Amino acid sequence: MKKRNLRSLFLVLALPVFMAMGTASCNLFRFDLTLPPTGPNEFFVMDFVTGRYYIVTADMVAYNDYSTIWVERSSVPRVTQEQAERIADEYLVIRQRLLETFGRKSFTVNHRDTEIYFADILEYANWLAGGDDGRLTILLLDIRDGWQTPADPYIAGFFFSGDFSPRGRIPGTNHYSNGRDIIYIDTFPGLALNFEHALSTIAHELQHLINFATAIQMGQTRMMDIWIDEGIALQAEHVYRGENLVERVNWFVWDFANTISRGNNFFVWGNHAGSDPRAILDDYATAYLFFRWLFLQAQANLEPESYSRFFYRMITSGYHDHRIVTSLAKEINPEWENWDVLLGTWLAANLYPDSPVFGYKNDDFLRNALAIRTLGDTYIPLYPGEGVFSRILNPFTPPGPGTNIRYAGLTPGAIIPFDGSPITGEVLLTFNVNTNIAGPVETGFLTGVPPAAARLVEDALPPLKGPFRIDAGDFIGRNAEMELSDLFFQRRNRENGER
Numbered sequence: 001m002k003k004r005n006l007r008s009l010f011l012v013l014a015l016p017v018f019m020a021m022g023t024a025s026c027n028l029f030r031f032d033l034t035l036p037p038t039g040p041n042e043f044f045v046m047d048f049v050t051g052r053y054y055i056v057t058a059d060m061v062a063y064n065d066y067s068t069i070w071v072e073r074s075s076v077p078r079v080t081q082e083q084a085e086r087i088a089d090e091y092l093v094i095r096q097r098l099l100e101t102f103g104r105k106s107f108t109v110n111h112r113d114t115e116i117y118f119a120d121i122l123e124y125a126n127w128l129a130g131g132d133d134g135r136l137t138i139l140l141l142d143i144r145d146g147w148q149t150p151a152d153p154y155i156a157g158f159f160f161s162g163d164f165s166p167r168g169r170i171p172g173t174n175h176y177s178n179g180r181d182i183i184y185i186d187t188f189p190g191l192a193l194n195f196e197h198a199l200s201t202i203a204h205e206l207q208h209l210i211n212f213a214t215a216i217q218m219g220q221t222r223m224m225d226i227w228i229d230e231g232i233a234l235q236a237e238h239v240y241r242g243e244n245l246v247e248r249v250n251w252f253v254w255d256f257a258n259t260i261s262r263g264n265n266f267f268v269w270g271n272h273a274g275s276d277p278r279a280i281l282d283d284y285a286t287a288y289l290f291f292r293w294l295f296l297q298a299q300a301n302l303e304p305e306s307y308s309r310f311f312y313r314m315i316t317s318g319y320h321d322h323r324i325v326t327s328l329a330k331e332i333n334p335e336w337e338n339w340d341v342l343l344g345t346w347l348a349a350n351l352y353p354d355s356p357v358f359g360y361k362n363d364d365f366l367r368n369a370l371a372i373r374t375l376g377d378t379y380i381p382l383y384p385g386e387g388v389f390s391r392i393l394n395p396f397t398p399p400g401p402g403t404n405i406r407y408a409g410l411t412p413g414a415i416i417p418f419d420g421s422p423i424t425g426e427v428l429l430t431f432n433v434n435t436n437i438a439g440p441v442e443t444g445f446l447t448g449v450p451p452a453a454a455r456l457v458e459d460a461l462p463p464l465k466g467p468f469r470i471d472a473g474d475f476i477g478r479n480a481e482m483e484l485s486d487l488f489f490q491r492r493n494r495e496n497g498e499r
Contacts, residue, residue, distance in 0.1 A: 034169070035053055035054075035055060035169075035176065036055075037168065038055055038167075038178075041057055041058060041059065041060075042055050042056065042057050042058070043055065043056045043058060043070075043139055043178050043182075044176035044177070044178055045139075045141065045143075045144075045184070046160075046175075046472075047144040048143065048144055048145045048146070048155060048472060049144050049145065049146045050144075053175070053176050056072050056139070056141055057072070057073050057074070058070040058071055058072050058073060058139060058140075058141070059071055059073060061079070061081055061084040061085075062081070062084040062085045062087065062088040063088060063135065064088050064089070064091075064092065065134070065135070066091065066092060066095055066122075066134060066135055066136065067088055067091045067092075067095075067135055067136045067137075067138055068135050068136075068137055068138070069084045069085075069087055069088050069138050069140065070137060070138065070139045070140065071084060071140045071141075071187075072139070072140065072141035072142060072187070074142075075140065075141055075142045075187045075188065076142065076188060077187070077188065077192055079140050079187055079191060083191065083195070084140070087138065087140070087185075087198075087199070087202070090199050090202075091136070091138065091202060093240070094199070094202055094203045094206060094240050095122065095136075095206070097203075097239050097240050098203060098206055098207060098210065098236055098239065098240070099120050099121070099122065101236075101239050101308070101309070101311060101312065102207060102210055102232070102236060102239075102311050102312050102315060103120055103121045103122065103210055103214075103312065104120065104121045104214060104217070104312070104316065105119065105120045105121070106118075106119060106120070107124075107217075109124065109217065121210055121213050121214055121217065122134075122136065122181075122206075122209075122210065122213070124213055124217055125164075125181045125209060125210070125212075125213035126181050128164055128181070128213060128216060128217075129163065129164045129179065129180050129181040129182075130166070130167075130179050130180065131180055131181060136181050136182070136183070136206070136209075137178075137180050137181065137182040137183075138182070138183055138185060138202065139182060139183075139184050139185070140185050140187050140191065141184060141185075141186070141187060142186065142187050142188045143155045143157075143158075143184065143186040143190070145186075145472075147188075147189060147467070150189075150466060150467055152467055153466065153467045153468045153469070153470045154186060154189055154190065154467055154469065154470075155186060155469075155470070155471070155472050156185070156186050156190050156197060156198065156201040156469035157183060157184055157185040157186055157190070157198070157201040157202065157204070157205050158183070158184050158205065158471075158472040158473075159182075159183050159184075159205040159206075159208045159209050159212075160182075160184075161212050162175050162176070162177045163177050163178045163179065163180060163181070163182050164177070164181070164212075164216075165177040165179070166179050167179030167180075181209065181213075183202065183205040183206060183209065184205075185198055185201060185202060185205075186198070186201075189467065193467070197469060199240070200237045200240065200241060200245075201469065203236045203237050203239070203240035203241075204233045204234070204236060204237050205233075206236070207232060207233040207235075207236035208229065208233050210315070211223070211224065211229055211232065211233075211315055214315050214316060218316060220318075220320075222320055223320065224314075224315075224317075224319075224320050224321075224324060225320060225321050225322075225437060226269045227266040227267055227269055227283070227287055227437075228314065228321075228322075228324055228325065230266070230269070230283070230284065230287050231266065231287035231288065231290060231291040232291065232311050232314060232315065234248070234284065234287055234288040234291065235288075235291050235292065235295065235311055238288075238292065244292070244363070244365050244366065245288055246461065246462065247464075247468070248284055248285045248288040248289070249285070249288075249289070249365075249366065249369055249370070249461065250461050250462070250464045251281050251282070251284075251285045251464065251468075252282075252285040252286065252289060252350075252370070252372075253369060253370060253371050253372075253461060254461075254464050255282075255372075255373070256278060256464070257272075257276045257278040257279045257281070257282065259272050259275075259276060259279045259282055260282050260285070260286070260372065261372055261373040261374075261375060261388070261389075262375065262380065262388060263380065263382050263383070263386030263387055263388045263431075263432075264279055264282045264283075264286075264386065265282060265283065265286035265287075265290075265385055265386060265387075266282075266283045266284075266286045266287035266290065266385070267383070267384055267385025267386070267437060268383045268384055268385060268386075268437050269283050269437075270283065271383050280470060280471070281468055281470065284470075284471075289350070289366075289370075290346055291311075292360070292363070292366070293346055293349055293360055293366075294310075294325070294329060294332075294346070295307065295310055295311075296360055296361040296362060296363055297332050297333075297361055298310050298328075298331075298332050299361070299362065300361040300362060301332045301333070302331060302332060306331060310328065313328055314328060321435065321437075322339050322435050325342070326338070326339055326342060329342050333345075339433060339435050340406055340433040343385065343387070343431060343433060344387070344406065344408055344415060344417075344429060344431060344433075345358050345415060347387040347429055347431055348408070348410050348415050348429060350370055350372050351372055351389055351410060351427060351429075352410065352411075352412045353366055353367045353368075353369075353370035353371075354367040354368070354412075355412050355413065356413070357412075357413050357414070358415065369461055372389065373389075373451055374389045374390050374391050374427060374449075374451040374452060375388050375389065375390050375446055375451060376390070376446075376448060376449060376450045376451050377390070377446050377448065378445065378446055378447075378448040379443050379444065379445050379446065380430070380443070380444055380446060381441045381442070381443055381444075382405065382430070382431065382432040382441065382442055382443075382444045383432060383439075383441055384404070384432050384433075384434035384435065384436060384437060384439045385431075385432060385434075385437075386431065386432050387429055387430065387431030387432070388429075388430050388431070388444065388446065389410075389427050389428065389429055389430075390427065390428045390430070390446035390447040390448070390449055390451075391426070391427055391428075391447060391449040391450075391451065391452060392409060392423065392424065392425055392426060392427060392428050392447055392449070393447070393449050395422030395423060395424050396422060396423045396428055396447050397421075397422045397423065398418070398423075398430075398445045399445055400443075400445065402432075402442045402443060402444060403434075403442060404432050404433050404434035404439070404442055405430065405431070405432055405433075405442050405443070405444045405445075406418065406430075406431055406432075406433050407423055407428060407429065407430055407431075407444075407445075408423070408425075408428075408429045409423040409424050409425030409426075409427070409428060409429075410425050410426060410427045410428070410429055411425045411426050411427075412426075415429075428446060428447050430444035430445060430446055431444070432444065
């Protein structure tokens with residue numbers, strides 16, 4: 001039985017631990033300790049409860065041309081040979097689908113004045129981490145995350161960019177590298193609780209690995225913003241599964257933390273977790289929906305050659321922030337090059353998902369399932385990217401301006417931006433369009449009209465059940481590992497492509 005996490009923080013699908021991470025401070029990973037070198041069957045692994053590294057002994061129980069599956073010897077319940085072989089087989093499917101949608105293929109890299117050919121970005125990632133066989137390591141282990149009861153969330157898996165450093169202690173840090181391209185997948189409760197979710201987690205983490213390797217291969221100096229990296233990884237789950245992520249949609253609709261209806265979304269990652277740890281799940285739900293909506297719009301308005309590699313073009317963009325999205329969204333609608341317009345349109349789609357103009361095109365599940373509440377407040381603090389709704393009974397004029405606060409009147413067929421005239425329509429949208437994710441909270445005004453009864457969606461969605469997969473990065477605090485990203489990019493740039 002695992003010890004309960006005394007910090008009582010929610011954990012999720014693990015984003016790469018190197019990512020820029022919210023505003024929470026964290027001193028957890030600052031112990032100065034030295035572990036002995038590991039043998040061929042041993043791995044350095046992070047304990048997310050104590051903050052210390054320990055050594056896992058594992059056996060390779062399955063493999064194919066593209067992966068090796070290792071199982072922790074002490075994991076309980078024990079992963080069977082059949083399960084490991086199924087994971088190896090399913091990885092072939094995941095790998096192929098993700099490369100078709102997200103990955104660069106057939107390219108060369110100049111290394112010490114020699115052109116090296118790579119069939120795809122995952123072959124390059126294997127080489128980058130010091131491998132020579134093209135096989136990804138998947139380590140199945142009981143991740144130490146404090147999980148104890150079905151009510152607790154758990155870390156389903158993670159990718160750690162530090163593993164691309166040489167094996168052993170990472171210079172200048174208190175972290176350890178396994179010196180290989182590797183992802184970690186939880187066995188308990190992970191595989192034991194929901195085998196299909198564990199497979200989905202592999203797709204999620206593999207996409208983070210693809211994003212990281214692509215950034216290095218392109219010579220970028222930093223990673224994309226968290227919300228974009230996470231949103232694309234959630235789309236990787238969708239691509240692999242071939243269906244909507246119902247658990248994410250469920251969370252959005254039922255809004256158990258009562259924070260989505262009050263504006264919380266992906267743009268400022270983790271900003272409401274301090275007041276309610278469950279609110280971090282809002283970020284994953286809304287990131288999934290935003291990028292799903294954008295793809296549906298692309299699919300409905302662009303030719304196949306443009307939308308089929310839509311996310312690949314984001315990954316290979318020269319930008320790192322919202323411009324990754326707007327530079328492509330303008331192909332769907334020229335006005336969407338403006339973040340104000342794009343953000344407002346997506347927010348409106350969540351209120352009117354079946355709108356023929358701006359709704360969730362050609363996705364009957366989302367068109368029927370999505371719902372969001374209006375508020376009866378007269379004002380509300382909004383972080384960048386946040387938006388809320390209030391009913392309009394009489395034409396409404398906001399009582400005061402906001403530097404980045406925008407208003408629009410909404411109907412199922414129209415979005416009417418505020419131009420100084422009284423706002424009409426069925427619902428008022430109030431939102432913060434600041435593109436600076438570190439920007440301040442600003443006050444937005446609402447109509448104060450009592451909300452209508454919530455739209456019933458019981459028939460469209462199954463019951464919401466936990467525990468929920470949440471992120472290792474959101475557990476340890478997203479400021480904790482930024483130096484790993486900085487060090488790696490700086491070293492790669494300094495070595496000019498040499499490993």
